[in-house]
Amino acid sequence: MLIRVKRGWEMSEREATPEAVYRDRRRLLQGMVATPLILGMGSVLSACDDNVAEAGDAVLVAAADPKPDPSAGLYPVTHNLRYKLDRPVTDEELATTYNNFYEFGSSKNIHRAAQQLPIRPWMVRFDGLVEQPFEMGVDELLAKMPLEERLYRHRCVEAWSMAVPWSGFGLRQLVEFAKPLSGAKYLKMTTLHDPDVMRGQRASWYPWPYVEGLTIEEATNELAFIATGLYGKPIPRQNGAPLRLVTPWKYGFKCIKSVVAFEFTDKRPVGFWEELQGSEYGFWANVNPEVAHPRWSQATEQVLGSDERVPTQLYNGYGEFVADLYADKQNERLFM
Numbered sequence: 001m002l003i004r005v006k007r008g009w010e011m012s013e014r015e016a017t018p019e020a021v022y023r024d025r026r027r028l029l030q031g032m033v034a035t036p037l038i039l040g041m042g043s044v045l046s047a048c049d050d051n052v053a054e055a056g057d058a059v060l061v062a063a064a065d066p067k068p069d070p071s072a073g074l075y076p077v078t079h080n081l082r083y084k085l086d087r088p089v090t091d092e093e094l095a096t097t098y099n100n101f102y103e104f105g106s107s108k109n110i111h112r113a114a115q116q117l118p119i120r121p122w123m124v125r126f127d128g129l130v131e132q133p134f135e136m137g138v139d140e141l142l143a144k145m146p147l148e149e150r151l152y153r154h155r156c157v158e159a160w161s162m163a164v165p166w167s168g169f170g171l172r173q174l175v176e177f178a179k180p181l182s183g184a185k186y187l188k189m190t191t192l193h194d195p196d197v198m199r200g201q202r203a204s205w206y207p208w209p210y211v212e213g214l215t216i217e218e219a220t221n222e223l224a225f226i227a228t229g230l231y232g233k234p235i236p237r238q239n240g241a242p243l244r245l246v247t248p249w250k251y252g253f254k255c256i257k258s259v260v261a262f263e264f265t266d267k268r269p270v271g272f273w274e275e276l277q278g279s280e281y282g283f284w285a286n287v288n289p290e291v292a293h294p295r296w297s298q299a300t301e302q303v304l305g306s307d308e309r310v311p312t313q314l315y316n317g318y319g320e321f322v323a324d325l326y327a328d329k330q331n332e333r334l335f336m
């Protein structure tokens with residue numbers, strides 16, 4: 001059951017100037033009274049039935065949010081024009097109501113449950129192979145980092161994709177700030193563990209907490225980004241507030257949400273999905289249309305908000321930035 005599906009070609013004006021248009025849209029949305037109009041103005045829904053009821057509700061959830069994000073005054077931030085899209089920006093309603101965040105459940109429809117995530121106080125730990133381990137509150141960290149906005153494509157290993165404006169800072173800046181020792185080869189990141197609010201963490205067959213890792217070379221590549229905002233506002237809880245990794249050339253499961261710890265190490269970290277099912281999800285997880293997942297093809301992807309599939313691109317189209325990282329690793333399982 002679908003309410004309304006727009007095709008990519010109906011959105012050409014947004015493709016032309018995506019950032020200007022989504023800002024206008026947002027202004028429009030803010031001036032509107034909640035609900036029926038929101039659906040009416042072209043909320044774009046995927047083929048998944050259980051999402052149909054959700055797009056309108058998202059507005060109510062935002063209004064009922066008990067604690068507004070104290071970092072709201074930082075946004076919007078300067079837009080970095082270096083990173084271009086080849087497709088329309090995904091509708092905000094869709095990108096914030098169709099989520100993967102297993103701490104709140106295994107369906108895509110977790111955005112309401114995720115409003116329970118306590119995003120302040122939020123302490124971040126920097127440890128392992130660093131000059132001096134330390135902890136810092138997220139607002140202090142935000143004040144030290146150079147915030148900017150970037151448009152990136154996002155490709156989930158499940159073969160759906162979106163394109164969104166993240167705000168945040170380069171992971172490279174955070175790495176430099178942490179002062180790793182020369183022996184640090186990898187950066188391991190860990191999500192908050194709080195089964196009282198993250199009910200999914202009560203499911204004992206998952207290896208909680210969620211962790212992910214990158215090599216230091218990957219973490220200091222210019223594309224690696226820590227998102228603290230989305231659509232010119234603080235990043236919503238369901239998208240990984242208050243700190244979420246974004247590595248647009250890799251499958252989405254690498255983009256760990258709600259990070260509380262950055263640990264520098266000389267041992268390759270085993271990620272949540274790799275631990276669970278290493279034959280299907282590995283450490284590198286670079287996007288490649290020619291390397292199928294054991295249970296499905298990766299050749300094409302479903303663009304959220306459109307009923308069309310488009311060809312998937314090697315490194316999700318970011319090869320010019322990252323292909324060099326892997327030149328000497330051709331015997332590794334780079335694309336899974």
Ligand SMILES: Nc1nc2c(c(=O)[nH]1)N[C@H]1C(S)=C(S)[C@@H](COP(=O)(O)O)O[C@H]1N2
Pocket residue numbers: 095098099100101102103155156157191210238239240251252253254255256257258
């Ligand atoms: N902590 C944590 N991070 C996570 C996940 C998760 O379940 N838990 N899911 C990952 C997957 S599979 C994807 S595709 C993206 C989804 O991000 P989005 O909901 O903002 O689109 O988050 C990633 N980060």
Ligand SMILES: [Mo]
Pocket residue numbers: 100155156157158251252253
């Ligand atoms: Mo994903």
